[in-house]
Amino acid sequence: MATPVITLANGIEIPQVGLGIFLMTNENETAWAIQHALKVGYRHFDTAAVYGNEAVLGRALKEAGIAREDLFLTSKVWNDKQGYETTKQAFNESLEKLQTDYLDLYLIHWHGPNVKETWCAIEELYAEGKVKAIGVSNFSINHLEAMKAYATVMPMINQVETHPYFPQDELRDYLKKEKIHHESWGPLSQGKTDLLLHPILTEIGKKYGKTPAQVVLRWHIDRGSIVIPKSVNPNRIHENFALFDFALTEDDMKAIAKLNIETRYGRDPENTGFEW
Ligand SMILES: NC(=O)c1ccc[n+]([C@@H]2O[C@H](COP(=O)([O-])OP(=O)(O)OC[C@H]3O[C@@H](n4cnc5c(N)ncnc54)[C@H](OP(=O)(O)O)[C@@H]3O)[C@@H](O)[C@H]2O)c1
Structure with a gap:
């Protein structure tokens, strides 16, 4: 099973579905989840220095023996390392x-006071070919305009919290205009809400034999977003990747749009x- 790719403004291709690994803290469980995801077909992994699991990801990928060019790896510079020299060191x-010896995507994790120096360092890493694509996370329209x-x-790329309860319509319109690709973090609302119990999602899922989570992830995909659901559960890792044998109708999309509570x-x- 493969996933479609999205072409970024500089021509780099990113698999539209990846595995997010935030809050994967148990080493064995994390390694196992990554190995299972590779078997399912995931090739795109989203980590960050602050998640504390880059080394586990690195080891698991090495052990799996997948060619580096077949993987898409994202990491992010954490707040305490922002600044020119410190960003390069963190990278x-x-x-x-x-x-x-290279990353596919490197992001500023959150906008902070040293954003200019941080971005300057990231631009240099990009110019040196050490990272294929560069971006930000949690940037507002104001932050991007100031940039x-x-x-x-x-x-x-701008990676931001996005799910049906917070669809980011205004930001997405802006990003589209500026040719910055939208990536959804917390695509399932991080298990913090009742989203996956919503009867509208259950009803839509029933039509296609899909779970509410799959309906939500397909909604992200049909909006053209990159999506990085996290799971350590084998069935869910599989389920979150099995998104391309059904499609939502315009009516389905409209019904999901009504869940927006900003x-x-x-x-x-x-x-x-x-x-x-
Ligand atoms: N840039 C940022 O500031 C930022 C912030 C947060 C996250 N992120 C990135 O975005 C990724 C995804 O976001 P997230 O991990 O916060 O939240 P998420 O993917 O929206 O939700 C993860 C939660 O949903 C559960 N889950 C996963 N698949 C499911 C399914 N099919 N059915 C029911 N429950 C399911 C997971 O539990 P199980 O593991 O038990 O399945 C976990 O509790 C992160 O891993 C990280 O890479 C970035």
Whole structure:
């Protein structure tokens, strides 16, 4: 089973479905989930320095023996490493842990006070060919507009919280106009809500023999987003990848759009509450 690819503004292709590995902290469980995902067909993995599992991912991928060029690896610079030198240092640490000499995608995890220096370092890593595509995470329209004054290369991706309760319509319209690709984190609302029990999703799923989670993930895909659901459960890892043997109708999409309650469950990029 394969997943469609999305072509980013610089021509780099990213598999539309990847495995998110946030909150995978138990080493054995994480390694096992990654190995299982590889068997199912996942080739795209989303980690971050702050998740503390880059080394486990690196080891599991090495042991699986998949050719590096067949993998798509994303990592992110955490807040305490933002700045010019520290970002480069953090990037090299990520490479080492992941046992690779390049990343496919490197993101600024959250917008912070040293964003200009951080982005400058990332642009240099990109120019040196050490990372194939560069981007940001949790950036608002204001953050991206401000970037135009200091960036020589604009981000190719903005990874933000997105699910039917918080579909990010305004930001998505902006990103489309700016040719920045939208990537959904927390695509299933992180297990923090009753989303997957919603009767509208159950009803739609019944028509296709699919679970509410699959309906939600297909909704992300039909909107053209990149999606990185996390699971350590073998059935769910499989289920979250089995999304291409059905399609949602326009009516299904409209029904799901009605679930929008404009509610985020993660931090607000404009007011994160982080102490920098
Ligand atoms: N850039 C950022 O700031 C940021 C923030 C958060 C996340 N992320 C990235 O986005 C990825 C995904 O987001 P997330 O992990 O926070 O949340 P998520 O993928 O929306 O939800 C994960 C939760 O849903 C459960 N789940 C997964 N598949 C399911 C299914 N088919 N049916 C029912 N429950 C299911 C998982 O439990 P089990 O594991 O037990 O299946 C887990 O509790 C992360 O792993 C990370 O890579 C980025």
